[in-house]
Amino acid sequence: MLLTSLRDAEIQVQMSRYYDDAVELSRLLTSWSKKFSAPRRFVICTGGGPGIMEAANRGAALAKGESIGLNISLPFEQFANDYVTKELNFDFHYFFMRKFWFVYLAKSLVIFPGGFGTLDELMEVLTLLQTKKVKKPVSVVMYGAEYWKKVIDFDELVTHGMITRDDLQLFRFLDTPEEAFKYLKNFLTATYLTAEETSSQLGSQRGDVP
Numbered sequence: 001m002l003l004t005s006l007r008d009a010e011i012q013v014q015m016s017r018y019y020d021d022a023v024e025l026s027r028l029l030t031s032w033s034k035k036f037s038a039p040r041r042f043v044i045c046t047g048g049g050p051g052i053m054e055a056a057n058r059g060a061a062l063a064k065g066e067s068i069g070l071n072i073s074l075p076f077e078q079f080a081n082d083y084v085t086k087e088l089n090f091d092f093h094y095f096f097m098r099k100f101w102f103v104y105l106a107k108s109l110v111i112f113p114g115g116f117g118t119l120d121e122l123m124e125v126l127t128l129l130q131t132k133k134v135k136k137p138v139s140v141v142m143y144g145a146e147y148w149k150k151v152i153d154f155d156e157l158v159t160h161g162m163i164t165r166d167d168l169q170l171f172r173f174l175d176t177p178e179e180a181f182k183y184l185k186n187f188l189t190a191t192y193l194t195a196e197e198t199s200s201q202l203g204s205q206r207g208d209v210p
Contacts, residue, residue, distance in 0.1 A: 015113065018052060018055075018112050018113055018143070018144060019051070019052060019055045020055070021112075021143070021176070021177050022052050022055035022056050022059065022112055022143075023055045023056070023058050023059040023062065024059060024177040025056075025059065025110070025143075025177040025180050025181055026044050026055070026056040026057070026058070026059025026060050026063075026067075027059035027060070027062045027063045028059075028063075028177060028178075028181040029042065029044065029059075029181060029184060029185075030043075030044060030059065030060040030063035030065035030067070031063040031065070032181075032185055033065065034063065034064075034065055036193070040192070040193060040194075042107060042188060042192075043060075043065070043066055043067060043068055043088075044056050044057065044059070044060040044065070044067040044068065045067070045068040045069075045070065045102070045105055045106070046067065046068070046069055046070070046084075047069070047070055047071065047072065047098075047117075048068075048069025048070055048071035048072075048080050048081060048084050048089060048090075049069075049071060049072075049079060049080070049081060050079065050081055052112040052113075052114065053069070053081065054081035054082075054083060056110075057069060057081055057083035057084050058081075058083040060083070061083045066085040066088060067083065067084060067085055067088065068084070068085070068088040068089075068090070068105070069081070069084030069085075069088065069089045069090065070090050070092060070098050070101055070102060071089065071090065071091045071092065072091075072092050072093075072095065072098050073091065073092070073093050095120075099120075099121060099124060102121065103124075103125060103128065103134060103138075106125075106138055107136075107137075107138060107139075107188060107191070107192055108138060108139045108140075108141065108184050108187060108188060109121075109122075109125055109138060109139070109140045109141070110141045110143055110180065110184070111140065111141065111142050111143060111148075112143045112144065113143075113144050113147040113148070113151075119151075119152075122140075122142075125138070125140060126140065126167075126170055126171065129170050130163070130167055130170060137187075137191050139172070139183070139184065139187045139188075139191075140170060140171040140172070141171070141172055141173075141174050141180055141183065141184065142171050142172070142173050142174070143174055143175070143180060144175065145173035145174070145175055146175075148173065149173070154168055
């Protein structure tokens with residue numbers, strides 16, 4: 001019983017780190033994105049609920065930016081967190097409609113450790129990218145390599161011929177808010193910003209990671 005309690009405590013400490021990291025990554029991205037005027041501004045979008053979703057909305061609020069919450073009606077667990085921008089808080093009854101709007105809006109996807117719902121969203125996006133049903137470029141960051149490599153053995157999928165080695169390029173493992181911010185900032189800049197907007201950021205490197 002004691003060993004089980006200690007193990008549970010270790011896991012809780014580890015998972016709390018992901019909450020803090022999500023807050024910081026969201027804060028960094030929102031602070032950077034606020035330099036751009038609409039419609040080029042990037043906005044944090046989450047499932048609107050507690051846990052990591054709350055953390056991401058909270059990070060945007062700390063940066064005094066807006067964030068979107070796509071909430072879902074469930075018999076347990078889910079409720080809109082207090083950090084979603086009120087005018088951007090939306091409620092869904094059906095998962096498929098909620099996921100449609102997630103993908104429709106997304107330029108980048110950051111997947112933090114989670115359960116069935118997180119796995120569902122991850123696999124749907126990877127399948128859409130693999131089959132080129134999504135035409136726009138979308139970067140996928142799997143945050144927390146230690147967790148994800150235990151939960152999903154992608155190399156074993158390749159070994160069994162279920163996916164190709166090239167499919168592993170559809171996502172990237174990252175482990176700190178700073179490296180995730182740098183990767184996402186570079187991807188979004190190169191893919192979705194004009195040359196004029198990009199050049200306007202030159203010389204302001206100290207402001208990239210406030």
